[in-house]
Amino acid sequence: MTDPTVEEELRLRRELAAVYRLVAHFRMTDLIFTHISLRLPGPDHHFLINPYGLLFEEITASNLVKIDLDGNAVDPTPHRVNPAGFVIHSAIHKARSDAQCVLHTHSRSGCAVAAQSDGLLPLNQISMEFYNRVAYHDYEGVALNLDEQKRLVDDLGTHPVMMLRNHGLLTVGSSAAQAFLRMYYLDKACQIQVEAQAGGSAVVLPDPTVCEYTARQLNGETDESDYQDDDAYDLAWAALLRLLERVAPDYRD
Structure with a gap:
């Protein structure tokens, strides 16, 4: 008889491995130096993370x-x-029961916007998903100090994403799929911001009321059905898994 616990761990392992491959595919990596973790079910508070040293x-x-x-x-x-991976991820998994997956990147555009005093701006519909929903944590050096964990968790609060100032980006999700899709669009929002600012003209910011309304639409917080988060993420995740089956099917091994 198949052990359901073993089957569930295998499913989660494949889901997390898929996220690693997708982060690589979309060029959001920093060689071996960032990390993604996924909590396993059960009372032992175990989680999965990448082996340090592998791309x-x-x-x-x-x-x-x-x-x-x-x-x-x-x-x-x-x-x-990676010791820094343990410091950051264990703190968030311990503090946030809804943070099943924690994803951290050092992408070029993400680091650029994390170094800007105004942080993420509502310059485009993509960035408005995160309007008033981004946490910020000031840089304290390489994340090796356990004392930083409380400040990190306090700054994150209940937000779905965080900018680690002068460092990079972080997202959490109720699944690996949700954490990845949040990171994909947070990183894309940062790319748009850097390119818009490089254009040399003053940028246009929509009315704050419109920004908040759009954020509620994109986060499934209105009565409208077109942008319900669960449906959209499920469709996008299924498409991404089909992509991996074509370009990197060994992630499942």
């Missing part, structure tokens, strides 16, 4: 490392874990 394009379901909230490997593994 994201090398990540598979089977080589993800299972660790506890203290950063200890749960199962035998030849790999170790």
